[in-house]
Amino acid sequence: MIRVDALYKKIGTVQALNNLSFQAEDGHITGLLGPNGAGKTTCLRTVFGLLKPDSGTAEIDGIDVSLDPLAAKQRLGLFPDPFGLYERLTPREYVRFFAELSGMDSMAAKEATARVLTQLQMDEIADRRCKGFSQGQRMKTALAQAIVHQPRNIILDEPTRGLDVMSTRVLREMLKNLRAQGHCVLFSSHVMHEVAALCDRVIVMARGEVVAIGSPTELCERTGHDSLEEAFIQLIGTDEGIAA
Numbered sequence: 001m002i003r004v005d006a007l008y009k010k011i012g013t014v015q016a017l018n019n020l021s022f023q024a025e026d027g028h029i030t031g032l033l034g035p036n037g038a039g040k041t042t043c044l045r046t047v048f049g050l051l052k053p054d055s056g057t058a059e060i061d062g063i064d065v066s067l068d069p070l071a072a073k074q075r076l077g078l079f080p081d082p083f084g085l086y087e088r089l090t091p092r093e094y095v096r097f098f099a100e101l102s103g104m105d106s107m108a109a110k111e112a113t114a115r116v117l118t119q120l121q122m123d124e125i126a127d128r129r130c131k132g133f134s135q136g137q138r139m140k141t142a143l144a145q146a147i148v149h150q151p152r153n154i155i156l157d158e159p160t161r162g163l164d165v166m167s168t169r170v171l172r173e174m175l176k177n178l179r180a181q182g183h184c185v186l187f188s189s190h191v192m193h194e195v196a197a198l199c200d201r202v203i204v205m206a207r208g209e210v211v212a213i214g215s216p217t218e219l220c221e222r223t224g225h226d227s228l229e230e231a232f233i234q235l236i237g238t239d240e241g242i243a244a
């Protein structure tokens, strides 16, 4: 479970997070939806411990990220930008490297890497260099890296940005599988149909704060709109920075 409570963060003159509080549950896919500049990335970076909030707390399974970052990170996987893989490494080398970074000893990292590569049906490409990989193969490698240490919680920042339809579908299935296994999945997006297709719960944010929380259906009912896009526009108060 991921919980943020009363997070404030000012970056330069911008109040990027402004009393942000919400919870993402195990066994759910939670979407962080908001227009450009709403504070989604700032929130996820704070949850991962890359940014320190001015005040407020971020907790992973009840562990305060600021107080015990190592323990919190062991329970958290961060899906990296699949375009930024180390091209010279094979998935096996790449994933094992990150397994060791998460604190596993060499043998445990080797075994965990073999397990996750098989789980994601990557055995055939596991020992090829990432250079030249298709987007779907890159995404699988990125996901293997994020989950090799078997974190209960996984966060993804605009994971389908720049992906083609097939790769987006691969990613969707991977996220649904994680949910079915009881993981807590939190991802940011400003793409309506993606959120509608995947999320059990949506945290709608704008200007660094939560403006609504609910399932896509609940958000439609609450605003009296049939379409999610219309519901979101009403909740946010503008259509600026929204992708259909």
Ligand SMILES: Nc1ncnc2c1ncn2[C@@H]1O[C@H](COP(=O)(O)OP(=O)(O)OP(=O)(O)O)[C@@H](O)[C@H]1O
Binding pocket: 011, 012, 014, 015, 016, 034, 035, 036, 037, 038, 039, 040, 041, 042, 043, 190
């Ligand atoms: N390093 C930085 N320097 C200056 N301003 C920043 C920095 N990082 C974030 N901000 C500002 O903080 C606010 C929130 O940015 P953030 O990247 O969290 O939004 P976002 O919801 O992820 O947006 P997008 O959908 O465009 O990626 C924005 O106004 C942004 O300009």
